[in-house]
Amino acid sequence: MAKEFFIKTDVTFGADSVQELSRVLHAFNAKNVLVVYDKGVAAVGIADKVLAAIDEKAFRVVCYDGVVPNPTNEVVEEGYAIAKANQVDAIVAVGGGSSIDTAKAINVLLANGGGIMDYEGIGNVPKPVLPLIAIPTTAGTSSEITNVAALVDTASVRKYVLIDNKIVPDKVIADPEFTRTVPPFVTAATGLDAITHAVESYVSIEANFLTKYNSLRALQIFHEYLPRAYRDGNDMEARENMMLGCIVVGFGFSNANLGLVHAIAHTLSAHFGLAHGDANACVLPYVVAFNAEKCSKEMIELAKAINLPMTGDEEKDKFALADELLRMTRKMGIKPLREQGRNTKITESDFDMLAEEALKEGPLHFNPRQDVTKEVIIDILKKAF
Structure with missing residues (x-):
C-alpha cells in the first residue's frame, strides 16, 4: 500500500544561525514582521538576540510576548489582533512548542479569518498562510517542522489540534546555543x-x-x-x-x-x-x-x-x-x-x-x-x- 511522507521545511542548523534571519526575511519580501515569544524567552535574553538579528532599517517589527504554556484560543486571538492591526506579512516564532503553535494559529487567522476553532481537525485550512520562520529554544516538541498546532479551548476545557500541511513553518533556524539556558x-x-x-x-x-x-x-x-x-x-x-x-x-x-x-x-x-x-x-x-x-x-x-x-x-x-x-x-x-x-x-x-x-x-x-x-x-x- 502506498504511503505519503511529507517534508516541507528548509532548515538552517548550527551556532549563530540566527544571523541568517534578515536574509531569510528579505527572501520572503517581508516588510512588517511579527515576532512571537513568551516572557521566559524574553527573561533569558533570547528574544533580544533574535530582535538584534533583524535589520531595523529594512523591516518594521512588532512583538507579541503573551504566549503561555498550553496556549489558549484567547492567546491566539490576542496575537492575531496585534498582527492584523500592524498589517503583518511574515511571522517569526521564538521559543518552544507553545510559541510556535501560537504563531501557526495566528498565521491561519491572518490568511483565513474567522475563529481558530473553525480549522480544528485535519486538512481544514483552506488558504495558504504567510511566511513563518521558527526559531526553537527547546529540544522536544518538533513543532518547528510539523504540520500540527495544539491549542486549548477554555470553554469546553479540552486540548485540540489543527493538522494541515499549510501550517508547517517555511524556515527553521535551529541554533543549539538557544537551548543552553533551559533548566x-x-x-x-x-x-x-x-x-x-x-x-x-x-x-x-x-x-x-x-x-x-x-x-x-x-x-x-x-x-x-x-x-x-x-x-x-x-x-x-x-x-x-x-x-x-x-x-x-x-x-x-x-x-x-x-x-x-x-x-x-x-x-x-x-x-x-x-x-x-x-x-x-x-x-x-x-x-x-x-x-x-x-x-x-x-x-x-x-x-x-x-x-x-x-x-x-x-x-x-x-x-x-x-x-x-x-x-x-x-x-x-x-x-x-x-x-x-x-x-x-x-x-x-x-x-x-x-x-x-x-x-x-x-x-x-x-x-x-x-x-x-x-x-x-x-x-x-x-x-x-
Missing part, C-alpha cells in the same frame, strides 16, 4: 516528550519504512544525549544532538501520527495545566507496557536499537523498553501524577472524568492497540499516580 527539569520534560514522539510514531498503525527509520534513529539520539543534557546544560554536543533529534523525529511523527500517551496527556494538560512534556512523561512507561502486548516485535526492535539487554524470551523482552523509560523518568525527576497540577492537584477521584475525556482524543485512532477502554486508561492513571 534541567524543562530539559527532562521536553526530552521525554521527544522520546514519546519517537516511540509512539514507531508503533503507530500509520507507520511505514520511512517514518520508522526517522523514529528509531531519533530514539537512539535521545537515549544517548538526553541524560547528558539533563546533567550538564552547557554540554553543547548533547544540546546540539537533542535539537537535531527533534528535527529527525518530527519527520517521523508528523507523517505517522501518535497514540494513547498523547490522548491522555492532552486531557491532563487541558484540565490541570500540566506542561505537555510532563504529561507525556508521567504515563509513557505504562502506555508502552500496555501496547507491548500488541506490538512486541516493534518494542523489541526499539529496545535493541538503544542496546538494552535482551534475554531472548519475547514475553520478557517486549517490556524492556517500558522498564527503561520508567527508569529514565524517575532518574530525571519527573513527578508522579499525585504531585502534578498547575492550579489544582490531581486526585484519584478525577480519573473517571480524565479517562472519559481521553477516549474522545484523535490520537487514539493511530494507537497500535485499539481495545482502549475507560478501565484501561484509569489503570494507567493509577500506575502513574
Whole structure:
C-alpha cells in the first residue's frame, strides 16, 4: 500500500544561525514582521538576540510576548489582533512548542479569518498562510517542522489540534546555543516528550519504512544525549544532538501520527495545566507496557536499537523498553501524577472524568492497540499516580 511522507521545511542548523534571519526575511519580501515569544524567552535574553538579528532599517517589527504554556484560543486571538492591526506579512516564532503553535494559529487567522476553532481537525485550512520562520529554544516538541498546532479551548476545557500541511513553518533556524539556558527539569520534560514522539510514531498503525527509520534513529539520539543534557546544560554536543533529534523525529511523527500517551496527556494538560512534556512523561512507561502486548516485535526492535539487554524470551523482552523509560523518568525527576497540577492537584477521584475525556482524543485512532477502554486508561492513571 502506498504511503505519503511529507517534508516541507528548509532548515538552517548550527551556532549563530540566527544571523541568517534578515536574509531569510528579505527572501520572503517581508516588510512588517511579527515576532512571537513568551516572557521566559524574553527573561533569558533570547528574544533580544533574535530582535538584534533583524535589520531595523529594512523591516518594521512588532512583538507579541503573551504566549503561555498550553496556549489558549484567547492567546491566539490576542496575537492575531496585534498582527492584523500592524498589517503583518511574515511571522517569526521564538521559543518552544507553545510559541510556535501560537504563531501557526495566528498565521491561519491572518490568511483565513474567522475563529481558530473553525480549522480544528485535519486538512481544514483552506488558504495558504504567510511566511513563518521558527526559531526553537527547546529540544522536544518538533513543532518547528510539523504540520500540527495544539491549542486549548477554555470553554469546553479540552486540548485540540489543527493538522494541515499549510501550517508547517517555511524556515527553521535551529541554533543549539538557544537551548543552553533551559533548566534541567524543562530539559527532562521536553526530552521525554521527544522520546514519546519517537516511540509512539514507531508503533503507530500509520507507520511505514520511512517514518520508522526517522523514529528509531531519533530514539537512539535521545537515549544517548538526553541524560547528558539533563546533567550538564552547557554540554553543547548533547544540546546540539537533542535539537537535531527533534528535527529527525518530527519527520517521523508528523507523517505517522501518535497514540494513547498523547490522548491522555492532552486531557491532563487541558484540565490541570500540566506542561505537555510532563504529561507525556508521567504515563509513557505504562502506555508502552500496555501496547507491548500488541506490538512486541516493534518494542523489541526499539529496545535493541538503544542496546538494552535482551534475554531472548519475547514475553520478557517486549517490556524492556517500558522498564527503561520508567527508569529514565524517575532518574530525571519527573513527578508522579499525585504531585502534578498547575492550579489544582490531581486526585484519584478525577480519573473517571480524565479517562472519559481521553477516549474522545484523535490520537487514539493511530494507537497500535485499539481495545482502549475507560478501565484501561484509569489503570494507567493509577500506575502513574
